[in-house]
Amino acid sequence: MSSIPEYAHNLSLRMSQVMDRIGVNEKIVMKRRSLLLNESLLTLTQQLRGNDKNIFFFGSTIEGSTTLGLQSDADFVISLNKFNVIQDWSQWEYGKRNLLMIQDENVSPGYCLLQELRDDAPLPKVVEVDNDSYRDGMGRILLKNTFLNNFGNNELIRHGPAHSQQDVPGVSDNDHVFAFPCHLRPIQAGHWLNQHREEHWPTHDMIQYCSHTRCFVVCVGKTGSVNEILEWRISTSFAERFLLFNPNITQIRCYVLMKMILKTFISQRFADSISSFMCKTVLLHCISFTRSDAWNENTLLTCLSFCLSTLYNCVQNEYCPHFFITHNNLMSGRFSSEAKPLILETLRYVIESNGRVLLQIECDNYGSYLQSSLNGFVPIHPHSIPTLIAGQLLKYTALDISSLFKLLLSEMNDLSPRLAMQKLLTFMSYHHIENYTNIDRKAYRLITRYLCSTLGSILASSNIYQQDHLTYKNALSFMSLGLDSDVAYGKLKLASVFYCGGYIESTELILKNIEECYDLSVVEPVCGCYYFIHNARRERFNRLCYESNEECTLLKQITASCVYFIRCEINCCPTELQHEMFRSSQQDLAYRSEDDEWMDMAVVDSLPYLFFLQYKTYSRLGRQDDKQRALSNIARTVDNEPNLGHSETALNLLGQCMEQENNLGNAFKCYARSLQIRRRNNSAKIHICKLLNKLINT
Known part of the structure; x- marks a missing residue:
């Protein structure tokens, strides 16, 4: 990499500039790391609900090695902590489901067998086998890797170790990998530690971290192995993520370009040949082979060519060693005799083009942007895409908070007030708080x-x-x-308490404060009740998300979650909204999924609820002009706010306001529109029946 032609410097700078403008820059990479907060939120919620699980994010989205056009999956590892994978008998734990890791000459490198042990004594299990286990020739009871199928949602699709959620409107595809934790490094990783101790990268501190970090075993065996159904793959995702948190921006851009090239020239013709994980592994090897000062913005093309040449050699030799478990060849048996020469030809064409093929990349319009840049034009505003990504990331966090809070509330909806309060107090005095990291504490405070x-x-x-x-x-x-939970939620709950308690003047003051804080050009409504397609976010919202590094502060200032009332709050819920708690008829129940527990609560978006409470408050105070303004605001919000999660509920409230105005025709139209949005599990049916009864008897 020492002899670099002059044109390569100029092209590298242009390549780096375009990468910066499509969101592969230091600032967005760091913002993607904020998903560690989401990771803590998910784990905390599981533990508050009494589930001994940890949930972790891995892959391109949290590493920062993706773009909008790459549409990377969200990878979740769900660690089932009641299991204990051990490497020697001293690690056995009473009361857990202990599994002894077996690695011998009959097990594929990077994989292991799991022998079942007793939970009351450090001894092998000797009971009869069942559908999930197998007794080998030595009498050991081994757990089949199909066992974790029992933990997957029936609606999820199985891909190797992952249960994938695909084609869900409004969300990227998700891979949920159920795994067993193994808190000590695999024995085979010792080869990696010895190999890298004398190299400049990873550094000594990195090696120390990787040598002590946890790993997982996941439920997939080596394809073609005689023990395929019994083998469990050893996952070093934590160590991989840690290393991908440390490369400089040129190294990240190099990885992203490799994936773009893969998507453009190889994946469409040879879908199961070269994976992005192989590209990541090649990158890590290339970083370890070179000095860090070789990776600069003006050497991006040379670095990319080096990585592609390394990948070419791996394919040619059908040998790509796992970065940590070096005996595990990722390319073993990966290529057919027909596909391999074509893949090599394609890679050679890309390498020998000296960057010209980059102009053919359609992903994120990278090729056309690069051509414009080479012609001296500014292809795209430097902040337009990065601000969009920043807004997307904060919205994801706000949606996770809303969704997880809904999940906690669903467990209390049918409880008495006393039991619900006990459960809430238990949640709020969670006894593991002293062991939390700083990120865990932030997540705990948000919830x-x-x-x-x-x-x-x-x-x-x-x-x-x-x-x-x-x-x-x-x-x-x-x-x-x-x-200060967000811009409106906590204040709207307080306003509801004052309104239902008869403190109308206090209610008005709170509502006035909310309206002053709720900047319609900035604040984004948030609904985590169900998946739906969110329209483009407000430009000012995105810009603030990009400019600020205080995600927790932004969540309080520019997001507004929908408002929940469970049944033991019914006396603090306005009468008009109480109908939402009883929206489902017996016939409707058959059309609900397990994620529809929110339908047994009263749930409404913050903004229309703000205006509804204003309408009711000004009605009590006899202020007709303000009342009519609030009524108009409800109608305008339903018509103009694209990201409402409960438009049908807002229309039901608007219809009841119309009834109170004795405008029965428009009330009926509101209920009819509500039913067009949600045909079943909708209290509009109740309101229509009552309205028809009123018309008949007048």
């Missing part, structure tokens, strides 16, 4: 703000039912802790 609002609302609902206004103070003290 507990919403929980505080619910706890205060349940207390207030009981106070209203008992007409006990003296104990309002306890309810309000909890609700005050949730006021």
